[in-house]
Amino acid sequence: MIRIIIFIFLFGSSAYLSAQSSTQFCDYTASENMLIISRTSDDNLASNSVRKIIKTHDGYIFIATYNGISIYDGQEFTNINYENTKSLRSNSIYDFCYSKDSIIWLATQKGVSLYKNMEIIRLESLKSLDNFSIQKIVCDKDGTIWIGTASKGLYYYKNDKLSKVESLPDIEKNIVSLLYCDSYGKIWVGTENGLLYYLQNNKVNKVDLPKEANGAFTALHDNKNNYYFGTRNGIYSYKNNKLSLLLQDINSVNDIKEDRSGGVWFATNSGLFCYNKELNTLIDFSKKNILNNQIIQSVYFDKDNIMWISTYRKGLIQVRSSAFYNYPFKFSGIEETPSSILLRNNGTIWVGTDEENIFELNNGIYKKVKIKTDLNGGRIKDIFQDKDGGIWICSYGGLLHINNGKETLIGNSSDIPDNTFRYILQDKQGDYWVGTRQSGIYKITKNHKLLEKFDVENGLSSNYILSIKYYDEHLYVSTKNGINIIYKGKIIKQYNKASGLLDDMVFDLYKDDDNILWAATIKGLSRIEGEKITNYSELNGLKINKIFSVAEDDYGYLWLPTIKGLMRIEKKELNHHVNDSIVNIRCAFYNEDDGIYDKQYVGATHLVKSDDGKIYFNTISGVSVLDPHILNKQNSKPKLLINSLKTEKKTYHSVKNIELPAGIKYIEFSFSYIDFINPGKAIFQYKLTPFEQEWVKIKSNRKIQFTNLSPGKYEFIIEAIPELGQKKNIVAQLKFEILPAYYQTVWFKVILALFLLFLIYLFYKIRLQALKSNQIKLENEIKIRTKEITIQKEEIAEK
Known part of the structure; x- marks a missing residue:
């Protein structure tokens, strides 16, 4: 199954700093953070030429195409066409309307058909239209179905009876291109050659459409009582029984819809546009994406504020808000790999790379930070800003301290005989703890004076430091050989595979408000509460074992980055698992389908959480940002x-x-x-x-x-x-x-049993009768024989 994902980036805007409280598609800033998903015939859509879309009462997306109907559930398409459903007389579906009884009335090339509960129905009372090309169909508030044809006039269907509107003879030889019911119940009828009428209270009223409009094709009556009419040459407004040109540059308009924020959308033969009537501004929504210069046939907003777009060649388009903001390097001409992120106090973002460079990300644009000191080609592993505003850069070319413009490179000295620095933080007393790749941890002052050192010689489990965290004056150190807890200059506790961890390779640590320590390891997630260690892996719900970092959002979810995307797990559920109250944990997985530009996380780097709850992370292609607040507001009700x-x-x-x-x-x-x-x-x-x-x-x-x-x-x-x-x-x-x-019914079995009993009884009676007959015969034979013997005895006695 192929799904084309299009990302709209935030160049030139500050949208990444303040997410919208609700999706407002017509707001330019918000529109740049939409996730656009394209579904085509490669995904089993009936056709790439989609005519119209609606959501049914049971939640499906109903799609009318030029090759039948597709029913979509978000994952799969079920297709209905003439080949598999003979009651659908044509695969060309031009229009449909949705009546109050949840029936979809289909305007096809060969008459009108009905759809309900996955079945196509044909009404005997509509068969007179079977050879008509039905162009438009409207269901009004009273339950009347209005039917516009190609050169056969206008019909209406009510109370199981089809009638023709005889008072519109002018449209007999024209194609009905507009059929619309406004909020007052007026039925608007327009033709391709420029005729325009409305029907109200059984009366026909003609409206003069300017000749230069060259046909009427769609209309909208918005929530502010404004009328919009789409023509071949411009958008017209309607007021005081008169049409006026509103937007001259919007041509060949196929559909007009209003979103819930009041934005008015125009689907045209050259893309999709949104009109902000308050500011009188027009936005070309399709300018920088797959919709650019495409024929857009219709647009539809569902109750979840997802926008669905019908295209003539590009299939079905779904547009919805994404919780992810993406800043790929390539759009700033950078071909490097990010390795560290610093959220500076001034609101800008510094991004270090494996190629020794640092870039400042501001308003979606990367700009190289000028550093005088040569780091000798060493990759940047961490960037830290201290309480006084000083910048510390950990690299494999030394530890660089930038303070008030002065740069000092630390490393390869008698005190610190190492230049492979991986991590740095500042403790409560203002001192700095620096983790290295080769020689353990150094504690230094702001003036770079060495205070303490921890390595394998004085008890540290490994000299290869992967992360350092500071909680309640305790230092939590993850290494290639387990976890170390340091307090007041002493290593007071260690955890490793032998003591219950999934593996000795621990990439990152996080301690929550309940004093539970979470360890991201190469083989899964470990939960440490005192002496009790509980492990989570693919065996009980994780999507991938290899986890590089761990962070908690403001809603109680842990985020775990992997090479294939981000995992999200509810911490509450993990805590329940400690007591074996559940068998498998629910683990959600986020990747390109959810708006991440590149799912592959950069290994052995760390998630960074901002004060406003966003989570920044490194991908192979650049920096991406997760906004859990947007994710939490997405009201998915499957x-x-x-x-x-x-x-x-x-x-x-x-x-x-x-x-x-x-x-x-x-x-x-x-x-x-x-x-x-x-x-x-x-x-x-x-x-x-x-x-x-x-x-x-x-x-x-x-x-x-x-x-x-x-x-x-x-x-x-x-x-x-x-x-x-x-x-x-x-x-x-x-x-x-x-x-x-x-023969499987109870009665049959009872009758069969009675019949068998009868046969047994009959056999018994016959057998009994036979026995009696034999006995009588034997008795008679005995009597005869006895009589013969008696006679013989008498004869012998007489002699």
């Missing part, structure tokens, strides 16, 4: 729906109390997980009771099959386990019954 039950004989879309006929050998359940903000971030499990009692886990397959089920009553249960957002599992269930064949 739905889990069972779409159908399919047998070898029939597909059931109305999935309630289904009775299946006898003899069914094959059953297939199809389900959808609808989530457009966090698609794919869930796992599933199912069971079929009473056939199965244990849950069966599945990954991506949305179809589940069973064969040779016995007759009886069943319940199919599917459960979604979201990785983020929704805390509770989501369940969908379907009860159904497989009817028995006549």
Whole structure:
């Protein structure tokens, strides 16, 4: 499955410093932080030529194309076309409207069809339109369906009756290109050759459209009672029964919509534009992205404020706010790898690189920081600003201190015989702790005087320092050989693999407000609470074992960077796991799909959290910033729906109390997980009771099959386990019954049993009768024989 992600960068704006409280697409600053996702026929979209979009009552995105219909759940497309659904007479869907009873009325090249619950319906009362090309269709507030044709006039459908509007003879030989119902209930009708009318109270009113407009194609009545009409040559406003040219440079307008902030959007043959009516300004939203100079056919805003865009050649476009801001080096002409980040007191950002350079990031632009001192090609590992404003730069070419413009290079001296510096911090007393690659930790003063040294010779577990953290006057040191805790000049505690850590290689440490220490290791995350160590890895929910850093956001989530993206885990859930209250942790994964320009984190670097809660991190391509506040406000409410039950004989879309006929050998359940903000971030499990009692886990397959089920009553249960957002599992269930064949029914079995009993009884009676007959026969034979013997005896006696 291919998904094209487009990132809009923040050059020339300060949007990265102040996120919007809500998505306002028409605000230029906000629009530069949108995530644009393109879905095409490569993703199984019915066609790259998309006509119109709407969200259905059950949460799907319904997409009309020139090659049928696509139903989208955020992850997969289900396509309906003439080839698989004969009740859809044409694949060319020009328009649709959504009625109050949740029916979608389709305007097609061959008449009107209806869509409901994954099924296409044709009405007998609309078959007279089957050979008409239906261009426009509108559902008004009263339930009337208005139908505009190509050169066949205007119709309306009400109370199961189709009627023609006879009072508009002028449009008989014209194509209806505009059909719109405003908030007053007026029906606006426009044609390609420039006719414009509105119908109200059974009366037709003509509006003079200037000849230079060259046709009317779309309209909008906004929430401030303003009218906008889109033509081939400009946008017109309507007031006091008169049209006036509002925007001359917007031509070939296909659709007009209003977003929830009041911005008015124009979908045109040359891109997408937004009009700020308060400032009277026009924004070319498509200027710097995939929409530039593209034919935009329509635009739609759903209740989650996601913008959906229909294009003529580029498929379906989804636009939503991203929690990530990206600053790739290449857009400033830099071909280097970031290795460290400093958030300076003046609001600017310094970024050190593996190539010995430091760049200042300000308003989205990188500018090289001039340093006089030669660091001898040593990569920058850390940049720190102390309480007095002094800058300390840890590099593999020495420790550089910049104070009031003066630069001092420290290292390769008798006191500090090392120049591979990795980490520095300042303690409560104002002294500095410096970690190195080769010789452990040095404690120095502001004037560079050595106070203390910790290395393997005096108990440090390793001279290779990966991070140093300072909490409550304790120094927490992670190394290539475990963790060291230093207090008042002594190493008071050590943790390593032998004492319970996942591995000795510990990249970073974080101590939370509950005094729990979290260790990012090469083999997973370790939780340290006193002497108790609890480990988390791929075995119990992590996506990747190798974690380079750890930070907590303001909402109780831990963020763990990896080479394939960022992991997010709720700390509360990890704490519950200590007591074995859950089996697997929920771990969300963020990558390009969520707005990160480059998912690959730079190994052995650290996350940096700002005072306002943002988290800065290094990627191979540059610096990216996570704003958890935006993420927390994204109100994802996923739905889990069972779409159908399919047998070898029939597909059931109305999935309630289904009775299946006898003899069914094959059953297939199809389900959808609808989530457009966090698609794919869930796992599933199912069971079929009473056939199965244990849950069966599945990954991506949305179809589940069973064969040779016995007759009886069943319940199919599917459960979604979201990785983020929704805390509770989501369940969908379907009860159904497989009817028995006549020979499997209880009555048949009772009758059969009675029949068998009757046969046994009959056999018994026949056998008994036979025995009696034999006994009588034997008795008669005995009597005859006895009589013969008696006669013989008498004859002998007479002789």
